[in-house]
Amino acid sequence: MREIFAGLPWWVKWIAVPVIALVVFGGLIASVVGFVIGLLFKLLVFVALVGGLIYVVRKFTTNSSSRGDW
Template identity: 65%
Template sequence: MAVREIVTGLPWWVKWVVAPVLVLLLFGGLVAHVVGVLIGLLFKALALVALIGGLVFVVRKAKGSSKSRGDW
């Protein structure tokens, strides 16, 4: 007996309500963990870009004001 035959015989509320609820109950923690890791990585990437941008800004400002004092 194939899975398709089993699913075809079930009522709609089992396929569209009970099955997704069971999947969320069983794998909800895993899904939440994966989403949390992805959000954490995105935050770290944005922080890295901001820090590098700030460093480039500070270095350019320092080089611009150091022309009167000579090169570093």
């Protein structure tokens, strides 16, 4: 691979080839990034819902036990 790029200018290696790769694989890269971001968002929503459920359950269980003390 190094032999192929050996005689080429620097801008071909560092600008033209990555731009061509982005054009060719751009849709694939965008879909993978979108999938990962969507998965992280769903994970964040899941953690928030479970945390809220635990908070509500603990709040009601401590309130119901303290009402029994009256």
